[in-house]
Amino acid sequence: MRPLWLALSALLLAAGCLSETKLQPLPSTPTTAAGKAVAEAHGVRLVAEPNVWKGRPSNLESLVTPVLVRLENQSGRPLRLAYENFELVGDSRFSYAALSPFQVHREGLAVGGSGLQGPSFGVGLGWSWGGYPGLGYPWSPLVWDDSFYQPFWDPWWGSFYGPFYPPYGYYPPRTMEPLPTRDMLRRALPEGTLENGGIISGFLYFQDVGEREARVTLQARLVDAHTGEPFGTLSIPFRVED
Numbered sequence: 001m002r003p004l005w006l007a008l009s010a011l012l013l014a015a016g017c018l019s020e021t022k023l024q025p026l027p028s029t030p031t032t033a034a035g036k037a038v039a040e041a042h043g044v045r046l047v048a049e050p051n052v053w054k055g056r057p058s059n060l061e062s063l064v065t066p067v068l069v070r071l072e073n074q075s076g077r078p079l080r081l082a083y084e085n086f087e088l089v090g091d092s093r094f095s096y097a098a099l100s101p102f103q104v105h106r107e108g109l110a111v112g113g114s115g116l117q118g119p120s121f122g123v124g125l126g127w128s129w130g131g132y133p134g135l136g137y138p139w140s141p142l143v144w145d146d147s148f149y150q151p152f153w154d155p156w157w158g159s160f161y162g163p164f165y166p167p168y169g170y171y172p173p174r175t176m177e178p179l180p181t182r183d184m185l186r187r188a189l190p191e192g193t194l195e196n197g198g199i200i201s202g203f204l205y206f207q208d209v210g211e212r213e214a215r216v217t218l219q220a221r222l223v224d225a226h227t228g229e230p231f232g233t234l235s236i237p238f239r240v241e242d
Contacts, residue, residue, distance in 0.1 A: 020061040023050035023238035042232040043075035055183030070201035078225035090213035101180035
């Protein structure tokens with residue numbers, strides 16, 4: 001039984017490594033009437049909403065830090081939108097870059113975010129109807145599209161045969177959608193030019209902040225799309241919660 005407990009402990013530790021980072025506005029951060037963090041300068045308004053990703057993959061926030069932003073341009077000049085003009089700056093002074101969806105693909109590969117199907121490991125301990133100890137909770141570090149799989153299993157049931165059945169029981173196949181998913185591409189903030197009077201919104205996918213920072217500041221550099229001249233920076237501070 002001792003090796004079983006050691007294996008279970010290792011799996012629980014591995015599962016804990018895929019925590020999701022949450023960003024919360026500081027008490028001093030200006031907000032809209034709806035409570036969304038906001039910054040304004042030089043005729044440009046930036047509204048930022050972290051922790052609102054609801055698309056596929058469902059565990060995107062364990063790979064990167066997605067932030068939904070809205071930009072309103074009343075600066076009198078065209079505004080250049082490029083991922084290189086956005087970053088999260090931590091208290092450590094390290095800058096977390098905004099990634100294109102295709103860069104997220106490469107970021108996800110570090111933890112198996114896309115690619116071939118891999119094994120799942122149990123993190124639930126119990127007894128089957130026959131009295132055999134088993135590892136029940138299917139878990140994997142890969143990014144799965146669980147829209148097919150989810151309706152068929154309960155996290156405390158090891159297989160279709162019974163609760164906590166030994167690990168030889170059948171698990172229905174999972175399906176995967178490689179990164180970047182269609183949701184990531186469709187919802188990303190597009191790069192290009194935001195003309196004067198224009199409004200646009202979309203997700204920015206930042207490098208994962210994880211547990212390295214207590215606070216981060218979203219910074220957006222304002223650049224004239226015609227001349228390439230920087231004309232200001234918008235900043236919104238957040239505290240980091242795990």
